[in-house]
Amino acid sequence: MRNFSRGRPDPLPREKNDCAADWLYVTAALFVHRKDTNMSWRDNLIKIEPYVAGEQPDKKDFIKLNANENPYPPSPMVQAILSRFDSGCLKKYPDANAAPLAAKLAEYHGLERGNVFVGNGSDDVLALCFRAFFNSDKPVIYPDITYSFYPVWCDMLRIPFETIPVDKDFRIRAEDYARPNGGVVIANPNAPTSISEGLDFIRKILDANRDSVVIVDEAYVDFGGTTALPLLSEYENLVITRTFSKSRSMAGMRIGYAMGNKEIISALYAAKDSYNSYPMDSVAVEAGIASVEDEDYFRETLEKVIATRARLTEGLRGLGFDVADSAANFVFAEHGTLRARDICEYLKTRDIYVRYFSKPRIDNRLRITVGTDGEIEALLAALKELVND
Amino acid sequence: MRNFSRGRPDPLPREKNDCAADWLYVTAALFVHRKDTNMSWRDNLIKIEPYVAGEQPDKKDFIKLNANENPYPPSPMVQAILSRFDSGCLKKYPDANAAPLAAKLAEYHGLERGNVFVGNGSDDVLALCFRAFFNSDKPVIYPDITYSFYPVWCDMLRIPFETIPVDKDFRIRAEDYARPNGGVVIANPNAPTSISEGLDFIRKILDANRDSVVIVDEAYVDFGGTTALPLLSEYENLVITRTFSKSRSMAGMRIGYAMGNKEIISALYAAKDSYNSYPMDSVAVEAGIASVEDEDYFRETLEKVIATRARLTEGLRGLGFDVADSAANFVFAEHGTLRARDICEYLKTRDIYVRYFSKPRIDNRLRITVGTDGEIEALLAALKELVND
Numbered sequence: 001m002r003n004f005s006r007g008r009p010d011p012l013p014r015e016k017n018d019c020a021a022d023w024l025y026v027t028a029a030l031f032v033h034r035k036d037t038n039m040s041w042r043d044n045l046i047k048i049e050p051y052v053a054g055e056q057p058d059k060k061d062f063i064k065l066n067a068n069e070n071p072y073p074p075s076p077m078v079q080a081i082l083s084r085f086d087s088g089c090l091k092k093y094p095d096a097n098a099a100p101l102a103a104k105l106a107e108y109h110g111l112e113r114g115n116v117f118v119g120n121g122s123d124d125v126l127a128l129c130f131r132a133f134f135n136s137d138k139p140v141i142y143p144d145i146t147y148s149f150y151p152v153w154c155d156m157l158r159i160p161f162e163t164i165p166v167d168k169d170f171r172i173r174a175e176d177y178a179r180p181n182g183g184v185v186i187a188n189p190n191a192p193t194s195i196s197e198g199l200d201f202i203r204k205i206l207d208a209n210r211d212s213v214v215i216v217d218e219a220y221v222d223f224g225g226t227t228a229l230p231l232l233s234e235y236e237n238l239v240i241t242r243t244f245s246k247s248r249s250m251a252g253m254r255i256g257y258a259m260g261n262k263e264i265i266s267a268l269y270a271a272k273d274s275y276n277s278y279p280m281d282s283v284a285v286e287a288g289i290a291s292v293e294d295e296d297y298f299r300e301t302l303e304k305v306i307a308t309r310a311r312l313t314e315g316l317r318g319l320g321f322d323v324a325d326s327a328a329n330f331v332f333a334e335h336g337t338l339r340a341r342d343i344c345e346y347l348k349t350r351d352i353y354v355r356y357f358s359k360p361r362i363d364n365r366l367r368i369t370v371g372t373d374g375e376i377e378a379l380l381a382a383l384k385e386l387v388n389d
Numbered sequence: 390m391r392n393f394s395r396g397r398p399d400p401l402p403r404e405k406n407d408c409a410a411d412w413l414y415v416t417a418a419l420f421v422h423r424k425d426t427n428m429s430w431r432d433n434l435i436k437i438e439p440y441v442a443g444e445q446p447d448k449k450d451f452i453k454l455n456a457n458e459n460p461y462p463p464s465p466m467v468q469a470i471l472s473r474f475d476s477g478c479l480k481k482y483p484d485a486n487a488a489p490l491a492a493k494l495a496e497y498h499g500l501e502r503g504n505v506f507v508g509n510g511s512d513d514v515l516a517l518c519f520r521a522f523f524n525s526d527k528p529v530i531y532p533d534i535t536y537s538f539y540p541v542w543c544d545m546l547r548i549p550f551e552t553i554p555v556d557k558d559f560r561i562r563a564e565d566y567a568r569p570n571g572g573v574v575i576a577n578p579n580a581p582t583s584i585s586e587g588l589d590f591i592r593k594i595l596d597a598n599r600d601s602v603v604i605v606d607e608a609y610v611d612f613g614g615t616t617a618l619p620l621l622s623e624y625e626n627l628v629i630t631r632t633f634s635k636s637r638s639m640a641g642m643r644i645g646y647a648m649g650n651k652e653i654i655s656a657l658y659a660a661k662d663s664y665n666s667y668p669m670d671s672v673a674v675e676a677g678i679a680s681v682e683d684e685d686y687f688r689e690t691l692e693k694v695i696a697t698r699a700r701l702t703e704g705l706r707g708l709g710f711d712v713a714d715s716a717a718n719f720v721f722a723e724h725g726t727l728r729a730r731d732i733c734e735y736l737k738t739r740d741i742y743v744r745y746f747s748k749p750r751i752d753n754r755l756r757i758t759v760g761t762d763g764e765i766e767a768l769l770a771a772l773k774e775l776v777n778d
Contacts, residue, residue: 040600041626044525044571045656048663064481073477082474082672088462090641090676092453093634120509123665136433156663182433211429237430245482252479252671267434274437274545276512282641283471283672287479 048156055353062351063378065369068191068220068330070249072301072372075294078250078287089282097269098280101288105257108292109229114262117269118288120279122219122243122256125268127153129239129258132271133213134159136182143172145362147187147217159183166193170324170332170362174201178208187217189225189327192357192367196225196327206235213264215239220328222247222302223309229259236261246329247302248291255280255288305329309370315380316368319387330369332362335387340364343386350382437545444742451740452767454758457580457609457719459638461690461761464683467639467676474672486658487669490677494646497681498618503651506658507677509668511608511632511645514657516542518628518647521660522602523548525571532561534751536576536606548572555582559713559721559751563590567597576606578614578716581746581756585614585716595624602653604628609717611636611691612698618648625650635718636691637680644669644677694718698759704769705757708776719758721751724776729753732775739771 055066073079098118106116119125130153134140137160142150144163154161164176170193177184184205189196206214216228218240228240239260245251258268272279291298313331316323321333335343343366344356355367370376444455462468487507495505508514519542523529526549531539533552543550553565559582566573573594578585595603605617607629617629628649634640647657661668680687702720705712710722724732732755733745744756759765 041522041602042652044522044602045653046521046524046660048659067482069482070480072480074479078479079476082476083472085471087468087471087676090463090467091459091461091638093456093458093640094643120668121665123667127664132435133430133433135435152663213430213433249480251482251667254483254667254670263431264434270437271435274541275516276510278512278640278643279509279668281643281670281673283676284670287476287672 057348057353059351062353063371063375064353065330065371065375065379066353066355066367067251068246068328068367068369069251070246070301070305070329071370071375072249072304074249074253074287075291075297077290077294077297081286081290082283085283085286092282094278094280094282094285096273096277098285098288101255101280101285101292102257104289104292105259109259111232111259112262115232115259115265117258117260117265117272118280118285119256119258119268119272121245121254122217122241123149124254124279125241125256125258126150126215126217127156128268128271128275129213129215129241130154130159130183131157132267133215133239133264134183136212138180138182140183140185141177141179141181142185143187143190145170145190145193145359146185147191147219150185166190170195172197172201174204174208177205181209181212183212184209184214185217186214187219188228189220189223191220191328192330192332192355192362192365194220194324194326194328194330194332194367196221198226199228199230202226202228202231206231206238210237213237213239215241217241219243220246220330222298223329224306224327226327232259232261236263239264244288244291248298249301250287250291253284253287255284305370308373308376311373312368312370312376312380315376316383319380319383330367332365332367334365338386340366343383346386347379347382350378352379352382354379446737446742448740451742452760452764453742454719454760454764454768455742455744455756456640457635457717457756457758458640459635459690459694459718460759460764461638461693463638463642463676464680464686466679466683466686470675470679471672474675478671481671483667483669483671483674485662485666487674487677490644490669490674490681491646493678493681494648498648500621500648501651504621504648504654506647506649506654506661507669507674508645508647508657508661510634510643511606511630512538513643513668514630514645514647515539515604515606516545517657517660517664518602518604518630519543519548519572520546521656522604522628522653523572525601527569527571529572529574530566530568530570531574532576532579534559534579534582534748535574536580536608539574554750555579559584561586561590563593563597566594570598570601572601573598573603574606575603576608577617578609578612580609580717581719581721581744581751581754583609583713583715583717583719583721583756585610587615588617588619591615591617591620595620595627599626602626602628604630606630608632609635609719611687612718613695613716615716621648621650625653628653633677633680637687638690639676639680642673642676644673694759697762697765700762701757701759701765701769704765705772708769708772719756721754721756723754727775729755732772735775736768736771739767741768741771743768 102116102118106113139160139162144165241258244255320336323333491505491507495502528549528551533554630647633644709725712722
């Protein structure tokens with residue numbers, strides 16, 4: 001057994017970290033070491049358990065409600081930018097810091113340029129945040145039920161972490177975060193619970209954690225959550241992350257960003273520069289700007305998703321589901337008698353894909369993305385057949 | 390002084406690692422710790438010395454020969470793809486593994502799909518290679534004069550490394566690489582020397598390193614270097630990396646890739662998945678495919694650059710420069726009497742930017758990118774004035 005001292009995640013004592021990580025992994029190790037002594041290059045390969053992503057059916061005609069994608073296309077201004085993009089400029093390296101998009105986002109949020117960092121999707125931004133801010137020997141803390149990538153990054157970066165149980169209604173209790181830690185991460189609205197907490201909740205966590213960087217992951221905030229943006233000027237240890245993948249219908253373009261005080265944002269740029277100077281391509285920068293400039297389309301799309309979410313929530317409740325009040329573009333639902341796994345499998349036979357997590361506490365819940373009205377009607381009709389069967 | 394045990398680069402004993410790293414860094418630490426005891430979140434920020442990139446003048450009309458960009462635009466087929474790209478598909482996540490582009494590259498190189506990994510520029514690919522392959526306690530070895538990011542990734546990932554001096558003519562001696570190590574990285578053609586070594590050289594290094602992964606960084610190979618591709622079937626520990634940034638004129642699009650045996654490539658995918666599932670956007674994937682499909686344009690562009698390189702080399706030699714025979718899209722030149730730094734500063738006054746490295750052994754050399762014929766004529770004319778002054 002080789003040691004794990006360099007560039008390789010320590011084998012974390014997962015049982016101490018609740019099971020937030022376990023359900024993300026398959027149990028088999030990826031690489032089985034061969035006994036051949038001439039094969040020692042294999043000994044130095046990364047030993048990492050592969051992350052299991054959501055199912056992507058290998059067929060065309062199905063209703064995809066399992067990845068929290070937006071059912072509507074991006075702003076027509078994004079199409080216009082692509083259509084007239086001069087490919088000649090691609091011969092040059094892009095702006096290393098995606099500065100034109102960062103400047104546009106700063107203006108949009110009423111911040112200064114130095115308060116914004118743009119990255120290759122919010123996964124890239126969050127991974128860089130973990131690397132840039134969480135260099136303590138104390139554990140980073142976050143809820144046991146939350147975004148599945150947090151433990152993956154902790155493992156990758158050898159960051160100690162502890163998960164804190166949400167309550168029986170899947171609510172995060174701010175008072176649980178008043179304990180020694182090396183950093184705090186709160187998704188708000190949380191995923192996969194869809195529940196949003198208010199500004200007082202975030203303020204309470206920030207007040208209890210003046211000595212740690214507190215990341216508020218606002219991937220879903222545009223769908224009705226409460227943003228922590230008003231607190232940025234008050235708390236210099238607050239970092240807010242956002243994505244273009246959900247509310248801006250641009251999952252395929254890979255744009256995420258972080259907002260915080262200039263010192264914090266500088267650390268993110270330093271972390272980025274030590275990995276890849278140019279993560280953002282020139283097309284993504286221009287397309288991102290086009291999206292931000294079309295506020296009307298953005299608002300209109302959000303309203304449509306929110307209206308459909310109301311119909312979905314009501315429809316599910318009418319069929320005997322318990323559905324949390326969602327502030328995101330998905331709902332988190334449990335049926336009174338039918339098992340979530342069975343419902344998920346049944347829906348697949350109808351070419352409808354929703355997300356099921358075989359994880360303790362939530363293994364009888366479904367995460368259902370808000371699609372178009374037509375998609376949600378088809379889902380509800382299929383569920384009605386099942387329930388009345 | 391806090392310890393450096395987690396997620397933070399150890400302060401490497403740089404003096405033991407030659408000075409390959411030092412010249413990349415500014416000497417001042419990025420973050421000065423404040424004495425205020427209420428500010429301990431700052432203590433957990435990443436401590437990293439910023440990488441100093443090439444100068445990007447803040448003006449429009451200048452001749453940019455300092456970043457090894459291609460002076461010609463990408464294939465017209467790239468423009469066609471962008472112009473007709475349906476932005477509607479951006480609402481969905483891209484293929485997590487950029488599979489259509491990876492498959493196209495596999496076909497192009499006569500490999501199988503499982504032999505190819507596509508990433509967000511070759512910097513992303515190389516950083517993932519370092520993380521996936523270099524997990525030994527023995528040092529990774531590479532030349533003292535080579536691509537400046539290698540020590541940056543070693544620092545970031547806490548990989549021990551040793552640099553091996555190139556000879557007085559900047560040639561890498563294969564026999565120097567027959568020593569215990571945790572991995573080998575060879576840029577071929579090397580940068581900034583522009584010198585390419587042959588297949589026997591690579592074979593010699595591979596034969597001496599059956600127990601290590603050997604990365605051959607072929608960023609510049611298309612301009613006349615010798616590729617290690619024929620050795621892939623023979624050596625299972627060989628990994629070859631490439632980029633679309635130079636020969637394919639797509640630095641602004643961020644596409645790089647690696648080729649190797651399937652087990653090695655699987656480790657790269659695992660490393661990628663533990664960081665960011667979707668580094669490649671949908672537009673880049675399509676644009677990359679379009680470039681690969683236009684072989685005629687690709688060859689034509691390479692021939693133009695190679696022809697201009699011959700004129701540049703001859704012109705510089707005629708003005709008293711020593712110029713290595715280049716197999717890349719840049720030349721590495723030293724004047725008989727004039728100092729490189731002075732030439733570099735003089736050229737700036739003529740709005741011509743070339744690259745100068747204030748590093749021992751090469752601090753009297755210039756790295757000059759092969760531009761268009763017109764740009765190179767302007768450069769030579771300016772240099773003629775200087776030399777005859």
